[in-house]
Amino acid sequence: MLTVEEREEIEAELARYPTKEAVCIDAMKIVQRHRGWVSDESVRDIAELLEMSPADLDGVATFYNLIFRKPVGRHVAMLCNSVSCWIMGYEKMHKHLTDRLGIQFGETTPDNRFTLLPIVCLGACDHAPAMLVDNELHTDLGPERIDQVLEAYK
Amino acid sequence: MTQERPLTEAIPLDGQALSLRGYEQVGGYQGLRKALREMSPQAVQEEVKKAGLRGRGGAGFPTGMKWSFVPMGDNAPRPKYVVANADEMEPGTFKDRYLMEGNPHQLIEGLILAAYATQADVAFIFIRGEYKLAQERLAKAIADAYAAGYLGKKILKSDFALEMILHVSAGRYMCGEETGLLNALEGKRANPRSKPPFPPVAGLWGKPTTVNNVETLANVPHIIAKGLTWYQSLSRSRDYGTKIYGASGKVKRPGLWELPMGTPMREILEEHAGGMRDGLRFRGVLPGGASTDFLVEEHLEVPMDFIEVQKAGSRLGTGTMIVLDDHTCPVGMTSNLIHFFAQESCGWCTPCWSGLNWAKQILAAMEEGRGEPGDLDKLAFQTKFLAPGNTFCALAPGAAEPLQSALKYFREDFERHILEQRCPWKS
Amino acid sequence: MGTIYIDGKPYEADPQKNLLHVCLSLGLDLPYFCWHPALGSVGACRQCAVKQFKDDQDKKGRIVMACMTPAAPDTRISLLDLDAVAFRAGIIEGMMLSHPHDCPVCDEGGECHLQDMTVMTGHDYRRAEFQKRTFRNQDLGPFVYHEMNRCIQCYRCVRFYRQYAGGNDLNAFSLANTVFFGRNEDGVLENEFAGNLIEICPTGVFTDRTLRNHYTRKWDLRMAPSICGQCGIGCNVTAGERYGLLRRVVNRFHSEVNGYFLCDRGRFAYEFVNSPNRIRAPQLDGEAISGEAAEWELQALIANRDQLIGIGSPRASLEANFALRQLVGADRFFAGVESKEWTLITTMVEILKRGPARSPSLNEIEHSDAVLILGEDVTNSAPRMALSLRQSVREQPMEVAKKLQVPLWMDDAVREVNKEQRGPLFISAPFATRLDDVGAMTYRAAPDDVARLGFAVAHEIDAHAPEVPGLHEEVRAMARVIADALKKAKRPLVVSGPSCRSLAVVESAASVAKALCSSGQPAMLSLITLECNSFGLALLGTRSLDEAVALTAKDRTVIVLENDLYRHLPANRADAFLESAARVIVLDHLANRTAAKASLLLPAATISESDGTLVSNEGRAQRYYSVFPHQTDVRESWRWLRQPQWSSLDDVLADLAKETPPLSGVVDAAPSSEFRAAGAKVPRETHRASGRTAMTANLTVVEPKPPVDPDSALSYTMEGASLQPPGALQPFFWSPGWNSIQSVNKFQSEIGSALRTGDPGVRLIEPKGEGEYFTQIPRHFARREREWLVIPIEHIFGSEELSRHAPAVEKLVFEPYLALNVADAGSLGLEDGSGEVEIELSGTKHRLPVKVLPDLPGGIAGIPHGLPAAFGEVFPTWRRVERIQ
Numbered sequence A: 001m002l003t004v005e006e007r008e009e010i011e012a013e014l015a016r017y018p019t020k021e022a023v024c025i026d027a028m029k030i031v032q033r034h035r036g037w038v039s040d041e042s043v044r045d046i047a048e049l050l051e052m053s054p055a056d057l058d059g060v061a062t063f064y065n066l067i068f069r070k071p072v073g074r075h076v077a078m079l080c081n082s083v084s085c086w087i088m089g090y091e092k093m094h095k096h097l098t099d100r101l102g103i104q105f106g107e108t109t110p111d112n113r114f115t116l117l118p119i120v121c122l123g124a125c126d127h128a129p130a131m132l133v134d135n136e137l138h139t140d141l142g143p144e145r146i147d148q149v150l151e152a153y154k
Numbered sequence B: 001m002t003q004e005r006p007l008t009e010a011i012p013l014d015g016q017a018l019s020l021r022g023y024e025q026v027g028g029y030q031g032l033r034k035a036l037r038e039m040s041p042q043a044v045q046e047e048v049k050k051a052g053l054r055g056r057g058g059a060g061f062p063t064g065m066k067w068s069f070v071p072m073g074d075n076a077p078r079p080k081y082v083v084a085n086a087d088e089m090e091p092g093t094f095k096d097r098y099l100m101e102g103n104p105h106q107l108i109e110g111l112i113l114a115a116y117a118t119q120a121d122v123a124f125i126f127i128r129g130e131y132k133l134a135q136e137r138l139a140k141a142i143a144d145a146y147a148a149g150y151l152g153k154k155i156l157k158s159d160f161a162l163e164m165i166l167h168v169s170a171g172r173y174m175c176g177e178e179t180g181l182l183n184a185l186e187g188k189r190a191n192p193r194s195k196p197p198f199p200p201v202a203g204l205w206g207k208p209t210t211v212n213n214v215e216t217l218a219n220v221p222h223i224i225a226k227g228l229t230w231y232q233s234l235s236r237s238r239d240y241g242t243k244i245y246g247a248s249g250k251v252k253r254p255g256l257w258e259l260p261m262g263t264p265m266r267e268i269l270e271e272h273a274g275g276m277r278d279g280l281r282f283r284g285v286l287p288g289g290a291s292t293d294f295l296v297e298e299h300l301e302v303p304m305d306f307i308e309v310q311k312a313g314s315r316l317g318t319g320t321m322i323v324l325d326d327h328t329c330p331v332g333m334t335s336n337l338i339h340f341f342a343q344e345s346c347g348w349c350t351p352c353w354s355g356l357n358w359a360k361q362i363l364a365a366m367e368e369g370r371g372e373p374g375d376l377d378k379l380a381f382q383t384k385f386l387a388p389g390n391t392f393c394a395l396a397p398g399a400a401e402p403l404q405s406a407l408k409y410f411r412e413d414f415e416r417h418i419l420e421q422r423c424p425w426k427s
Numbered sequence C: 001m002g003t004i005y006i007d008g009k010p011y012e013a014d015p016q017k018n019l020l021h022v023c024l025s026l027g028l029d030l031p032y033f034c035w036h037p038a039l040g041s042v043g044a045c046r047q048c049a050v051k052q053f054k055d056d057q058d059k060k061g062r063i064v065m066a067c068m069t070p071a072a073p074d075t076r077i078s079l080l081d082l083d084a085v086a087f088r089a090g091i092i093e094g095m096m097l098s099h100p101h102d103c104p105v106c107d108e109g110g111e112c113h114l115q116d117m118t119v120m121t122g123h124d125y126r127r128a129e130f131q132k133r134t135f136r137n138q139d140l141g142p143f144v145y146h147e148m149n150r151c152i153q154c155y156r157c158v159r160f161y162r163q164y165a166g167g168n169d170l171n172a173f174s175l176a177n178t179v180f181f182g183r184n185e186d187g188v189l190e191n192e193f194a195g196n197l198i199e200i201c202p203t204g205v206f207t208d209r210t211l212r213n214h215y216t217r218k219w220d221l222r223m224a225p226s227i228c229g230q231c232g233i234g235c236n237v238t239a240g241e242r243y244g245l246l247r248r249v250v251n252r253f254h255s256e257v258n259g260y261f262l263c264d265r266g267r268f269a270y271e272f273v274n275s276p277n278r279i280r281a282p283q284l285d286g287e288a289i290s291g292e293a294a295e296w297e298l299q300a301l302i303a304n305r306d307q308l309i310g311i312g313s314p315r316a317s318l319e320a321n322f323a324l325r326q327l328v329g330a331d332r333f334f335a336g337v338e339s340k341e342w343t344l345i346t347t348m349v350e351i352l353k354r355g356p357a358r359s360p361s362l363n364e365i366e367h368s369d370a371v372l373i374l375g376e377d378v379t380n381s382a383p384r385m386a387l388s389l390r391q392s393v394r395e396q397p398m399e400v401a402k403k404l405q406v407p408l409w410m411d412d413a414v415r416e417v418n419k420e421q422r423g424p425l426f427i428s429a430p431f432a433t434r435l436d437d438v439g440a441m442t443y444r445a446a447p448d449d450v451a452r453l454g455f456a457v458a459h460e461i462d463a464h465a466p467e468v469p470g471l472h473e474e475v476r477a478m479a480r481v482i483a484d485a486l487k488k489a490k491r492p493l494v495v496s497g498p499s500c501r502s503l504a505v506v507e508s509a510a511s512v513a514k515a516l517c518s519s520g521q522p523a524m525l526s527l528i529t530l531e532c533n534s535f536g537l538a539l540l541g542t543r544s545l546d547e548a549v550a551l552t553a554k555d556r557t558v559i560v561l562e563n564d565l566y567r568h569l570p571a572n573r574a575d576a577f578l579e580s581a582a583r584v585i586v587l588d589h590l591a592n593r594t595a596a597k598a599s600l601l602l603p604a605a606t607i608s609e610s611d612g613t614l615v616s617n618e619g620r621a622q623r624y625y626s627v628f629p630h631q632t633d634v635r636e637s638w639r640w641l642r643q644p645q646w647s648s649l650d651d652v653l654a655d656l657a658k659e660t661p662p663l664s665g666v667v668d669a670a671p672s673s674e675f676r677a678a679g680a681k682v683p684r685e686t687h688r689a690s691g692r693t694a695m696t697a698n699l700t701v702v703e704p705k706p707p708v709d710p711d712s713a714l715s716y717t718m719e720g721a722s723l724q725p726p727g728a729l730q731p732f733f734w735s736p737g738w739n740s741i742q743s744v745n746k747f748q749s750e751i752g753s754a755l756r757t758g759d760p761g762v763r764l765i766e767p768k769g770e771g772e773y774f775t776q777i778p779r780h781f782a783r784r785e786r787e788w789l790v791i792p793i794e795h796i797f798g799s800e801e802l803s804r805h806a807p808a809v810e811k812l813v814f815e816p817y818l819a820l821n822v823a824d825a826g827s828l829g830l831e832d833g834s835g836e837v838e839i840e841l842s843g844t845k846h847r848l849p850v851k852v853l854p855d856l857p858g859g860i861a862g863i864p865h866g867l868p869a870a871f872g873e874v875f876p877t878w879r880r881v882e883r884i885q
């Protein structure tokens, strides 16, 4: 069930768009902000609120990479794997991250602290390599910088 | 001679955003005042058309002309929409983020002017989900603009009214394609739409909608405030105004520079980006983001504008260059690019979802030392397969550009991969 | 029309059409996937690529998608251009990258559009050497089997299911080369037209799950043109058999009736034919006897003609009913339908005969631009019609697309400009219907109030129509809105039928149609029938079952034709009627209570094993043909009951036409058995049928003599003419290079329109005059204290008698219930599913769980039609409903 808070936030969005469907991505992001991810149950709940079918909503959910349909850890680290970062040493950063965290892309550390995901160009190409942790951009990465960044997220 | 940099010169150097007050102090919202006071919507359209502003989102479509397709007058369908395309997801492109984080009001004013010119009722800024800082700054700037009477009902006491909504996306490159963007805004899968009907005629919720890039819109207040003669004088070419150029890769000083349109590539790379890092040689460049053809040494003198870059066999695209050096594997770079496009294919048309996936697999195998003699033919076939017109939207042809030019300019590198059954750059 | 040039040759082409449509209509082979004649163009698969040239100087040209390019005058294209050829092969190559190449074990093999197109493009060698992507398949319920690995991402399934059929539980998930088409979780596909996915999918992603239980390749099926007997619409189907087992039913294109689509009841009901409950041998007093003995017994029993009473059937053919009528005499032949329902059916026929409104075909319904439905949940009472009605709401918004000069075949573009706009469709029924999602306005009311709305609309349209006394202001306002919309329409349509068991509802619909006609509108009136031959039986001219029961002649012999009287009479009355007869002769397919009372029980051939004619609710007489020769002692009912002078179906039809003027057209419904194409019969088996000499080799090495068919121009084997036969005799669609059902392209004069040799059937009912207004306007429904007006509720799965015996359909038959609205259930202290009530039906007390139907008007209770507990009850009826403590 959606919480009162989630419901209110979604309803606030509804006022801004001419159709309920238009709010569906926002609605999923709202739930995701509160719970970290969008479960099957949430898909059903949001769909009901927006008068869509769960299949309608899930068709949208599975299209967009920033909607998480699987549980994630407390922090989501997204390493840019696009071209400028690749030139600037993405592969080394990738190896360093996966070694340090002991997980591959798409996995979550056993202590549930990090989920590691690839991400497309973060628009930080002049400070590549770059990564995003929970919406915070970290640039000019090197092994030490990565270690520092990871340290900062408990 | 100090060159004018209208789009960026007011951006604070301390990394903060230019405030509303700060923006007003450097002449912000004067364009809007002037338009509302003394110009009809058609006159604004006309001014922008005459100024020769071409879209900075990649395709270079004349902005004023795009606006002129919107049905005007009392019988026009309502509401009408304008959208700022702030999805910026083209790999190697980072100019719009800079503009939004540094001077959010400039975009807002440009968008209001676009709305006024097309008599739109609602404006969206469609921004990608990862741009958190830009979102925060835009949200604040929009609130400030409402408070100052630049948005809402009776803007600057005129009869013009406009609502502005910041829409945060949930990822996917396809959202940047203007019809995919419309579907995303409507809460759908971001597949592209058939054209015709074009968005200015039937876009969001079937209503007239204009979509413009952030940088395009950032030009508009200046054109209106200072006039087209001034605007045209900014440029060194037949494409007018300034352009925000960028460089990434192993140059000494990667970054962004607002320069006259038509500044030669060599000047940008050597004077502004400082040339290649020590010990590295220039091998090639994607002049305007991931979906443009490679250019090489022989093209360094090309003036960076829509016309000349096209003549050289590529596209100005977003004007943000990605530089390939001689210590970086061109096959690996191409493989990385194609991987991106294959992953971001919306899955609608066959050449794209299947062709790119296949090309991706071939390139990855080649990099891993499993290349085969026929591979280059297969890749060449794919580039023809993905040509414009063969696919539903421009994503796949865009993907074909770096691939076809890499095959042309770096053929020996591909052949070596196959012959040696390894990537020569990997020790 | 203009001239276009294809590979240098000039052709006439309609500029309103796209190039793919034009090329296919010209008989050219141009491959395609995402395009479908009923779904239009979206340009997704890129398979129909051709080269287009600017003018005759242009040698380079550019590749365009034929389906997305208008056939504008002077268009120059090449199909043979090498770039285009290579591109098309490349598309198949791309689609096949992850396709499992599992044709030998795939149910689609041999009739797979993907196979056909692969061969057509010449792609034959796999160059890709990478792992294929794989998916997990879903359980989609008893009808449709899912195998996603075969998917080529053409998007047809979701376009049909969501946009065309209005379903929302199937979708495309994910993106790039991993788009998954399915439900968001395993479960039965909810849409009533899901079975069409089997034909819409160009490969084996969605296949017929019922066929899997007795799989046979298309080429090995013996097939015949048949008519669906599961409701009154009369969809054309092709049924296939092997080894004496009916294997499956697929759509048979008819441009005026079902087009390309069937409903799931029609598609999957066929398995009742294979049911273990089939009556396969004649029985005398419960003992099996031979067919020959049965003939003797029958002759003995009917020797005294004066004592015979014949009970006909709305689900038996015209021929069978006519044979019975001839046997017993017109004055002792009765419709096997209880009087209230029979009055409804005969009134409907009278209304349509009298005019002025004409009964439309489904194609005309699809193109009507304003619709009023009175008292029907069409999806459940005449399912295929609902699919047409769903399309009708697109007619008015199409004008927007026309204004913007968007070609109407550009499906996605048209949907973008039209958005959610819909033309007017008004639905008034006692409860929510499955078309409400596209309804402009819905009105839930008791049958009498549904009728009052209808009469009010008529009065609003034409002041000469009687005024409704005591009309509530809101209803008047609603009537005004509806009247306005209908008056403004170019092709307005009124739909009604027997679901409410209310004469007033039907009459009010007739009044609306008349009012429209009187004000100069070409209004159409479609009246639904629940059984496949209700109108045929009515046109034969008989009286109701009640009148038969009332007869008190002594020593009667009652002959019951394909009818379970216990569905029409309360058990005690049926018992009394049958037990008071000296002899009961029953002809039917499946064991039932009536059959159990027979002294002589005769196995009647089903539609699939016999030839005959049915009259649909449109008034269209259509012939069906036996798919396979029935087994020795199973015979067509008309053959059991035949007159001595009849030796074939033609003889029956000749007499039928002669003796029954309203039905004189039936002989023209299809060619006679004398018909020959190039001197030969039309083969029921494909040119590739295999194993004839070996099929019975385990029993005998002597190849049995092929069965002969005296009744039709079809042969039972592969021998015959390979010319395209007249539409009514088209046993299957198959053409060189086109093995899938999409080979129908090759049989149409223009893609999507009538078969080249004509769509089958004849219309028997045309309006004769100006009609009259009905004046019996019911009073406003008044609920009663502690009593409910019980009405039947139609269900696509379960209401019809035979289809519920098909195992797949049986899985989806409703659970018993009594429906009340929230407040009424609450007044009994109940909520949805929370408890049981007691109600007397057909003279016995029954317990039923309560189901809450929120929209049901207060004072009304609903019972599913086809609920065995309610057999014989005459609806509507006032009943007490008590909660069981």
Ligand SMILES: Cc1cc2nc3c(=O)[nH]c(=O)nc-3n(C[C@H](O)[C@H](O)[C@H](O)COP(=O)(O)O)c2cc1C
Pocket: B054, B055, B056, B057, B058, B059, B060, B061, B063, B085, B086, B087, B088, B089, B090, B173, B174, B175, B176, B177, B178, B179, B211, B212, B213, B214, B216, B217, B393, B394, B395, B398
């Ligand atoms: C796959 C694809 C992605 C695109 N992404 C963007 C984008 O992120 N930002 C943008 O402004 N334009 C993008 N475009 C271009 C837009 O479709 C459109 O041309 C542009 O927003 C129009 O604005 P302009 O005329 O001001 O350049 C993209 C195009 C394609 C085909």
Ligand code: SF4
Pocket: B174, B192, B344, B345, B346, B347, B348, B349, B350, B352, B353, B391, B392, B393, B394, B395, B396, B397
């Ligand atoms: S080219 Fe085709 S599959 Fe690729 S993104 Fe565009 S429409 Fe989608």
Ligand code: FES
Pocket: A080, A081, A082, A083, A084, A085, A086, A120, A121, A122, A123, A124, A125, A126, A128, A129, A130, B091, B092, B093
């Ligand atoms: S390529 Fe990584 S931030 Fe641009």
